[in-house]
Amino acid sequence: AQKITQTQPGMFVQEKEAVTLDCTYDTSDQSYGLFWYKQPSSGEMIFLIYQGSYDEQNATEGRYSLNFQKARKSANLVISASQLGDSAMYFCAMREGLGTSYDKVIFGPGTSLSVIP
Amino acid sequence: KAGVTQTPRYLIKTRGQQVTLSCSPISGHRSVSWYQQTPGQGLQFLFEYFSETQRNKGNFPGRFSGRQFSNSRSEMNVSTLELGDSALYLCASSSVPGLAGARETQYFGPGTRLLVL
Secondary structure, eight states: OOSEEOOOSEEEEETTSOEEEOOEEOOOOSSOEEEEEEEOTTOOOEEEEEEETTOOSOOEETTEEEEEETTTTEEEEEEOSOOGGGOEEEEEEEEESTTSTTOEEEEOOOEEEEEEO | OOOOEEEOSEEEEOTTOOEEEEEEOOTTOOEEEEEEEETTTEEEEEEEEETTEEEEEOSOOTTEEEEEOTTSOEEEEEOSOOGGGOEEEEEEEESSTTOTTOOOOEEEOOOEEEEEO
């Protein structure tokens, strides 16, 4: 079964508008971490934001915020005021199994975001 | 602070050969993870090293191996290359891997593009 699901293979957003990229995850662990990354066409993987499972407040980093709904196992990325440079692949990832033999970070399939001028 | 560096950036090999890729993490980071990225399989976890010890290993054959040195630099080796090993190999360094309650930041290097002919 997929551990990380990103249901939107591709999305379009108008410049300066906000956009939400969906991510749902599957884990039975109580302690885990969630990440979002951006990968432009150059291939570089850029860290955007991190949310720990015990964090009560949603993480924010500049124009990026993570809408964390623990009961629904959802960790959606919200990008406010989209810019042309935001066009890229976006990956949701999860570190589970903290301190165990299966401790690792796994990635979702990604969402391709295109910002339209 | 210098970012994660990977060498070489591009590599062309033929089937049956072996290859060694190198990764230098961000100064102070003791965790290094390796990932393989292909269009068909997405980002797949290879292994993670922390303080010269392999913490976990993904579902890859024994031809894929790695190690970490005392200065946290890591190498991965692929022996008896196959066509399907053609991929972007990404290395990531982490500040506090897998510690419950800690805010983890995981930064990626630019990757090594391996082409097997």
